Amino acid sequence: GESVGLHLPTLSVQEGDNSIINCAYSNSASDYFIWYKQESGKGPQFIIDIRSNMDKRQGQRVTVLLNKTVKHLSLQIAATQPGDSAVYFCAETPVYNTDKLIFGTGTRLQVFP
Amino acid sequence: SQTIHQWPATLVQPVGSPLSLECTVEGTSNPNLYWYRQAAGRGLQLLFYSVGIGQISSEVPQNLSASRPQDRQFILSSKKLLLSDSGFYLCASYGTGAYEQYFGPGTRLTVT
Numbered sequence: 001g002e003s004v005g006l007h008l009p010t011l012s013v014q015e016g017d018n019s020i021i022n023c024a025y026s027n028s029a030s031d032y033f034i035w036y037k038q039e040s041g042k043g044p045q046f047i048i049d050i051r052s053n054m055d056k057r058q059g060q061r062v063t064v065l066l067n068k069t070v071k072h073l074s075l076q077i078a079a080t081q082p083g084d085s086a087v088y089f090c091a092e093t094p095v096y097n098t099d100k101l102i103f104g105t106g107t108r109l110q111v112f113p
Numbered sequence: 114s115q116t117i118h119q120w121p122a123t124l125v126q127p128v129g130s131p132l133s134l135e136c137t138v139e140g141t142s143n144p145n146l147y148w149y150r151q152a153a154g155r156g157l158q159l160l161f162y163s164v165g166i167g168q169i170s171s172e173v174p175q176n177l178s179a180s181r182p183q184d185r186q187f188i189l190s191s192k193k194l195l196l197s198d199s200g201f202y203l204c205a206s207y208g209t210g211a212y213e214q215y216f217g218p219g220t221r222l223t224v225t
Contacts, residue, residue, distance in 0.1 A: 008154055034213050043117075043203050043216030044157070089157065091214075099145055099164055101214055103157045 008087060010108040019077040019111075023090035023104045028071060030092040034101065035064060035075045038087045047075070047088075077109075085111045115140035117217035119204050125223045132177075132191040134220050136204030139185070145207040146187040147214060148179055150200045157203070163187060199224045 013019045025033070031052045036044035050057045050064045050073075057064050063076040073090050087108050091101040116139045126132060138144055148160040159172045161179035169179050176195060180188045187204060201221050205214040 008156075036216075041219075041221075043205075043219050046213045046215065049213055099162060099170075100159065103159075106156050 008106045008108045010110060012110045012112060013080050015080060015082060015111050015113050017080055019075075019080045019084070019109060021075045021077075021088050021107045021109065023073040023075075023107075025071050025073055025090065025092045025104065026102070027092060027094045028068070029095045030102075031095045031098075032093040033064070033066060033073050034091045035062075035073075036089045036091060036103075037084075038089065038106075040086075044089060080109075080111050082111050082113070085109055115144070115206060115215055117204055117206055117215060119202075119217040119220050121220060122218065123221045123223075125225060126194050127225055128196055129193045132189070132194050132198070132222070134189040134202055134204075134222075136187040136189075136217055137185055138187075138206045141185070141206065143184055146181065147205040148187065148189050149203040149205065151203060151219075152200050161189070194224045196224050198222065 011021060034049045035047040037047050038044040048059045048062050048064050050066050055066050061078045065074045075088060077084055087106045089106045090104040093101055118137045120135055145162060145164050147162045149157045150160055151157050160177060162170050163181045166181055166184055177189060177191050199222055201219050203219045204217040207214055
C-alpha cells in the first residue's frame with residue numbers, strides 16, 4: 001500500500017559493487033510494476049518495468065525480478081556508480097484501476113568510493 | 114517523447130495566501146494527468162488525477178483543489194495555504210504505451 005509517511009530506508013554500497021533494492025507490494029492483483037529513480041531536487045525518472053506475466057527483465061546494468069508468490073519486487077544494479085546515488089521507488093498498477101500507480105516507500109541508495 | 118513543464122520551480126508563500134501551480138504537457142494528447150506531493154525525505158502522495166478535461170479525482174481530502182481547463186494543462190490551487198502544505202509538488206502524465214508515468218521537474222513550495 002502507500003507509505004508516504006515513512007522515512008526512507010538507506011542502502012549504502014561501495015562503488016563497483018552490485019546493489020539490490022527490494023520492494024514488497026501490496027496487491028496480488030497488480031499487473032504492472034515500475035522502478036523509478038529520483039535524484040535530489042528532481043522528479044522521478046522511469047528506469048525499468050515488468051508485467052506480471054514475467055519474472056525477470058533486464059535493461060542496461062539493471063535487472064528487475066518479480067516474485068508473485070511472496071509479492072516481492074527487486075531492482076539489481078550492476079557495478080554501482082556514484083551517479084546511481086538517488087532514491088529508488090517501486091510502483092504498481094492495480095488491475096482494478098489502471099489509471100493510477102501505487103508507489104512504495106522508496107529506498108535511498110548511497111554509493112561511496 | 115513527451116515533456117512536462119511545471120512552474121514556478123520554487124515558491125515561498127505566507128500562511129493563508131492563495132496558491133496556483135501550473136503543469137503543461139507536450140508531445141502527447143489526451144493524457145492522464147497527476148498531482149503528487151512529496152515531503153522532504155518521504156514518498157510520493159497522490160493528490161489528484163484527471164483522465165480528461167474537467168474530470169478530476171481527489172485522493173486525499175485537504176484544502177487543495179485541481180482543475181484541468183485544457184487537454185494538456187493541469188492546475189493545482191488553494192484558497193488559503195497551511196504550513197502543512199509545504200512540500201515538493203510533482204505533476205505527472207501517462208505515456209502512450211503502457212502504464213509508466215512521466216514526471217515534471219517539480220515545484221518546491223515553502224509555506225511560512
